[in-house]
Amino acid sequence: MIFDFYPNADGLLIESSDYAICHCPDCGPHFFDREFAFVKRISDEVWSRKPDATIVVYPHYFSGAEVPGFGVRAARQSFDPRWTLFFTPHSAHLDPALIGRARSSLWWDDAPALRQPQDIKAGALRARSAGVTGHVPSLEAFSFVATVAEEGQEWLKGKRQVPLGFGWLDVGEPPYFELPMRVNRIAYREFSRDPDLSFERFRSILGKEVFGISSTEQAVDDLFEIQAAFAAERTWCQPSPLVSPDRVRAMAAQGKLTPKKRAEYRAGLERIRQIEARHRDPKSDGEKELHRIARWVVDQWRADGRLLDEAPR
Numbered sequence: 001m002i003f004d005f006y007p008n009a010d011g012l013l014i015e016s017s018d019y020a021i022c023h024c025p026d027c028g029p030h031f032f033d034r035e036f037a038f039v040k041r042i043s044d045e046v047w048s049r050k051p052d053a054t055i056v057v058y059p060h061y062f063s064g065a066e067v068p069g070f071g072v073r074a075a076r077q078s079f080d081p082r083w084t085l086f087f088t089p090h091s092a093h094l095d096p097a098l099i100g101r102a103r104s105s106l107w108w109d110d111a112p113a114l115r116q117p118q119d120i121k122a123g124a125l126r127a128r129s130a131g132v133t134g135h136v137p138s139l140e141a142f143s144f145v146a147t148v149a150e151e152g153q154e155w156l157k158g159k160r161q162v163p164l165g166f167g168w169l170d171v172g173e174p175p176y177f178e179l180p181m182r183v184n185r186i187a188y189r190e191f192s193r194d195p196d197l198s199f200e201r202f203r204s205i206l207g208k209e210v211f212g213i214s215s216t217e218q219a220v221d222d223l224f225e226i227q228a229a230f231a232a233e234r235t236w237c238q239p240s241p242l243v244s245p246d247r248v249r250a251m252a253a254q255g256k257l258t259p260k261k262r263a264e265y266r267a268g269l270e271r272i273r274q275i276e277a278r279h280r281d282p283k284s285d286g287e288k289e290l291h292r293i294a295r296w297v298v299d300q301w302r303a304d305g306r307l308l309d310e311a312p313r
Helices: 028-049 096-101 117-130 178-193 199-214 218-233 247-251 259-278 285-300
Strands: 011-013 054-057 085-086 104-107
Touching: 011 028, 011 218, 028 054, 104 117, 117 199, 178 199, 178 218, 178 285, 199 218, 199 285, 218 259, 218 285, 259 285
Parallel strands: 011 054, 054 085, 085 104
Antiparallel strands: none
């Protein structure tokens, strides 16, 4: 693929599995040694044709450390400093000794896809403090139709995944320009440029970019509230309960909709109702979008509001 279809590519990422490894008799405890044979072969082939190619690999071939979640130790193969190393909080922990030997290194986390601007800032700070040369977090949005109970949730079977919880999108429509995700994209841009940027300064930048000269403290507060509503408890496959009556209905059926959760969701929905009311006469395109999304959330609950009523004793 790299030679025939992407000859201008700068290199490639060889992604070691985050989820499972082989324990067959041939691999035994040496899966990463066997995988390394492929990694080295393809690296040598790429470097033979493009000596400056960036080839990104996981540390599991060199660190000798316990591999998170797999119950085995990493290999201790010879490390070529031309490799770029890739680290994650869940499957490939930071290794200062290897980082110091590598041509370059990358830190990954899930903050832009699943969390809030504060978490993006924390990720940028962690990347800098670890001495890595790049911060490349996830911005994955899934839209496949689930054929199994993803994350153990039967209610998802047969349903199309809702990209980032933005249920107003048409099938195939990208979610990345929608207002809640714009907040995180701007956060990634600004905090990657300057991890020390104060949050107050970030608020000012965000307000001017989204609302222009009509930006107010209240509008920025409301924007953060909407972004938080879509991020709260969202998973890779399930939208936030606050914007998905289907998920709340499933929680109730599973006995997971506690009185505390009901009260929390009711309060969150009331805040969104107030945002919808505040921005009915928008003074900018950003405010118009804010109102549209708040109204969409409110509308989701018109037929299902009783889901959040106090459960009978």
